[in-house]
Amino acid sequence: MPSREALMRAVQLVEIGAPLEDAEVSLPDIGASEILVRVAACGICHSDAHYRAGISPIDSLPVTLGHEVAGRVETVGRDVHHLSPKSRVYVHYLVSCGCCDFCRHGHEQFCGKGQMIGKHRDGGYAEFIKVPGRNVFVLPDAIPFEHGAIMMCSSATALHALNKARLKSDESVAIFGFGGLGFSALQLAKAFGCHEVYVVEINPAKLASIATFGGIPVDATAGDPVDQIREATGGKGVDFSIELVGSAVTMEQAVQGLRVFGRAALVGLTTETMSVLPYSEVINKEIEIIGVSDHLAAELPLLMQLARNGKLYFPQGTLRSIGLDAAQINAALDEVTKSSDHIRTVIAI
Numbered sequence: 001m002p003s004r005e006a007l008m009r010a011v012q013l014v015e016i017g018a019p020l021e022d023a024e025v026s027l028p029d030i031g032a033s034e035i036l037v038r039v040a041a042c043g044i045c046h047s048d049a050h051y052r053a054g055i056s057p058i059d060s061l062p063v064t065l066g067h068e069v070a071g072r073v074e075t076v077g078r079d080v081h082h083l084s085p086k087s088r089v090y091v092h093y094l095v096s097c098g099c100c101d102f103c104r105h106g107h108e109q110f111c112g113k114g115q116m117i118g119k120h121r122d123g124g125y126a127e128f129i130k131v132p133g134r135n136v137f138v139l140p141d142a143i144p145f146e147h148g149a150i151m152m153c154s155s156a157t158a159l160h161a162l163n164k165a166r167l168k169s170d171e172s173v174a175i176f177g178f179g180g181l182g183f184s185a186l187q188l189a190k191a192f193g194c195h196e197v198y199v200v201e202i203n204p205a206k207l208a209s210i211a212t213f214g215g216i217p218v219d220a221t222a223g224d225p226v227d228q229i230r231e232a233t234g235g236k237g238v239d240f241s242i243e244l245v246g247s248a249v250t251m252e253q254a255v256q257g258l259r260v261f262g263r264a265a266l267v268g269l270t271t272e273t274m275s276v277l278p279y280s281e282v283i284n285k286e287i288e289i290i291g292v293s294d295h296l297a298a299e300l301p302l303l304m305q306l307a308r309n310g311k312l313y314f315p316q317g318t319l320r321s322i323g324l325d326a327a328q329i330n331a332a333l334d335e336v337t338k339s340s341d342h343i344r345t346v347i348a349i
């Protein structure tokens with residue numbers, strides 16, 4: 001058990017726009033309701049590159065980045081009873097108050113006091129992380145730490161979108177964008193029993209890989225994807241579309257490609273303005289346009305179940321590991337912004 005004076009290694013954002021730095025920091029003390037987790041794996045996320053670049057503002061520096069965390073329980077506070085030292089665990093990244101209206105009704109992503117680990121408080125680019133006990137859950141033995149970690153962000157948000165849109169088996173689906181979210185959305189839609197899943201992309205390498213995951217590629221450079229989807233669905237369109245790119249054009253296409261009673265989930269962040277034709281595109285078909293923000297702790301166990309059953313998987317070559325080292329992490333953050341494949345980088349400690 002670590003002593004109170006002990007130090008640990010961490011990789012921190014010290015200055016916006018500058019490379020992350022290796023640091024030696026105090027091992028955090030935990031309170032009665034908290035857990036100290038020995039980090040085994042922490043995913044490198046696109047958002048982390050945004051934090052480093054100053055695109056998503058961070059108020060308080062230095063901060064240890066990293067919000068996709070799995071590891072083993074090191075110590076538990078006296079009021080934490082659902083876990084014990086050495087348990088394999090994954091960490092829900094949003095620390096919320098637990099008692100406001102949103103928290104009490106299971107919508108903690110709207111908690112006014114919510115803090116994201118690895119942004120508002122120290123995250124998982126470190127040997128240890130301190131989190132409230134209620135953010136920590138058992139990671140099944142069959143799931144590697146690296147997989148558990150990277151499911152905490154894009155896979156979880158993709159699942160939330162499917163849940164929000166009430167996706168049912170045998171419905172037809174169109175996914176706009178085949179990045180980290182699209183990769184999970186395709187696998188999850190298949191796991192939900194949807195066999196007809198179109199994936200709209202422009203990148204040739206991504207288009208080539210869509211079929212290997214059971215999707216139907218739609219090359220948006222070869223013609224209007226709405227026309228292509230309509231043609232493939234006998235003129236009807238799809239039951240559900242999910243927009244992950246964050247552009248007005250693809251948001252509009254996600255709506256236009258729907259059939260009667262269709263639902264479009266908007267996930268991609270943008271400041272652009274989208275336009276819809278109220279009568280012909282929405283009212284006349286009773287279409288729903290659904291906003292999706294983040295995900296819930298309560299959704300994570302289903303992800304684990306799907307991963308355990310092999311429905312959500314990360315094939316050989318889709319993950320690569322690096323060490324807890326600022327130079328390697330900075331290089332990975334440089335790459336994450338220009339990557340055109342599905343290779344996710346995970347810090348393995």
Ligand SMILES: [Zn+2]
Pocket residue numbers: 045046047067068153154
């Ligand atoms: Zn993330």
Ligand SMILES: [Zn+2]
Pocket residue numbers: 096097098099100101102103104108110111112113114
């Ligand atoms: Zn709250």
